[in-house]
Amino acid sequence: MLIIEDDKKIAEFEKDYLEANQYEVDICYTGENGIKKADENSYDLIVLDIMLPNMDGFEVCKELIKHHDIPILFVTAKNENLDKIKGLGMGATDYIVKPFEPSELVARVGAHIRRYELLTRSTMKEEDVIIRGDLTIEVKSRKVYIRGKEIFLPNKEFELLHFLASNLNIVFNKQQLLDKIWGENSYVDEATVVVHINRIRDKIEDDSLNPKYIETLWGAGYRFKNY
Structure with a gap:
């Protein structure tokens, strides 16, 4: 895996504990070098600090998800919900707040790697292409099209x-979607589901305020309409 962290002591601290748990770890101290390293190698997960010089973690995350389908775990010293939601809304998988116990980092990393591997394997068994009205989802390539035009969706x-x-036509409440997409032990809250639904609607709907694909049932949850 790859750690992108400008504080060398913290980076080495994280690396030591992860290597002690049988993970192979590389370190980059700037966002620019982290992006380059990710382009040159194949990683199971990226641990990404938000407070980086020149290019912050949000910018790095934005660049990484353009070319890599990989779990990203944000590390932040901040505790504001807006920062957490912003990071998760950009495509990060989860976040962990400094200071944290080494065992928590190792557990979080392991959980996301296992979950991603299971998701990838189960996805390959499902139908290769899903067509819903003008929307086409290519499952194996993880590509989405509206009327033949490709749109980009983070992980x-x-x-x-x-x-x-x-x-x-199945209604899922926010907690059910959190458990399914982020995992039952995730620290993500229900506001993240709302952010992600709104971002998806902005990309696939002609009018995001009057959606024809993902319907909100107030007090119940969300459902995808049948076509």
């Missing part, structure tokens, strides 16, 4: 859309 947006589109 969690794709997983959420894929899950809803695969379960037509």
Whole structure:
């Protein structure tokens, strides 16, 4: 895995504990070098600090998800919900707040790697292409098209859309979607689901205020309409 962290002591601290748990770890101290390293190698997960010089973690995350389908774990010293939601809304998988116990980092990393591997394997067994009206989802390539034009969805947006589109007319509440997409032990809150649904609607709907694909049932949850 790759750690992108400008504080060398913290980076080495994280590396030592992860290597002690049988993970192979590389370190980069700037966002620019982290992006380059990710382009040159294949990683199971990236641990990404938000407060980086020149190019912060949000910018790095934005660049990484353009070219890599990989779990990203944000590390932040901040405790404001807006920062957490911003990071998760951009496509990060989860976050962990400094200071944290080494065992928590190791557990979080392991959980996300295992979950991503299971998701990838289960996805390959499902139908290769899902067509819902003008919307086309290519499952194996993780590509989405509206009327033949490709649109980009970060990891969690794709997983959420894929899950809803695969379960037509079934209503899921926010907690159910959190458990399914982020995992039952995730520290993400329900506001993140709202953010992701809104981002998906902005990309696939002609009018996001009057959606024809993902419907809100007030007090109940969301469902994908049948076509």
